[in-house]
Amino acid sequence: MATTSKQYKAIGEDLWKGRTEKINSELFALTYGALVVQLIQDYEDYAEVNKQLEKMGYNIGTRLIEDFLARSSLGRCSDFREVGEVVAKVGFKSFLNITPTVTHSGAPPPSSRPSSAAQQSGVPGSSFILTLDENPLAEFVELPDEALEGGLWFSNVLCGVLRGALEMVQMQVQAEFLSDVLRGDESTEIRVTLLKYLEEEVPVGDD
């Protein structure tokens, strides 16, 4: 029986409430902001900063997923659509206390034959878009013109976290920002596309 969206929301809420250690999100935002500024000063290249933020996020994601699995004791997701639901309603909620809305889209069908969403998800190429109404990383942040022109994605660490976390559960994904309110866009959106499922690798010597 598939867990409904509402149930995931409830799970997310419970996890968040159950956390005993929380910190002020301003501290978090200020630290991250100062870090980004420092990276910009060191690299002097916005594309490189984007890359470094993503890399940092990847490392964070690989640890975060273990924390998440330990806390939530959720089982394996049946398809990519469910992954999107869990990420948005449970994942983001339990760590950042926000619930982005998630819009699914299956793999672009080779023909125009209509098929149910459930059948399409789980196929490499399917994706979901997370729309963040609020971004705790970007509190108090305003990007200067240079950064806007240079193509900085301020919260790029989130893309890395998604990539790292999902890779640890055998999914190779590509996560990228589509738009960001810091850049003057209407909303902040991250698209996560499934590239392929990874085979569980048996360590050499086993068997």
Added chain:
Amino acid sequence: MQAAPASAISTLADLPVRMVDSAAMDYLLIEAVNALHVSSAVAFARARKIERDMVEAGLVPPPPPPAKQQNLRDSASSTSGKILVPADEEEGVRSRLEAIGMHVGNNFAERLCHDRPLFSDSLDVIKFVCKDLWVSCWDKQVDNLRTNHRGVYVLQDNAFKPIARISSWEGRQEALKRAKLYVALSAGIIRGALSRIGFQGTVVPEITTLPQCTFQIKLPKNT
């Protein structure tokens, strides 16, 4: 903690305090240190290259061999000033962490102080640091405050949160070394908070045994 506002209406003016899971912050800090190692090496390399280019162009005389007071741990320094010594790099990370801390401390102190009346004297400021700032950042108050009444204050925390869980498979010495890096951020927060309040002091962290940490704060004499 700050006293509750008198009327219900003024509570509307207070923004709800948003919280984030502290694990997220911990992971961010761990990776931030790693990212800063890499980025400070890049920045150093670039600065060295510019220096080299300028020397080759004859614009600048060759630099003297490095004998900076920062490299206290670096005893037998290399002759050429161009090799990146490990102590240099760690100093780079340390100063970056402190700068980040300063930024956080500056802004966070503003937020914490906006309700308060003005500080009466430096002891009042230190008490604010020991209580309000410590609680907001690290969930507890300072355990021990000592002063020589001449502008030097020593704050002691017996279980300092940022380093409470540090351990290293390489042994206690290694853990201690890493902990010293993390407290640079905390020292920066304290220093930044003091500076925004108006007291330009220095903050020196010291760890002898984990997880106990002391911060020596020197405030200028005329306060």
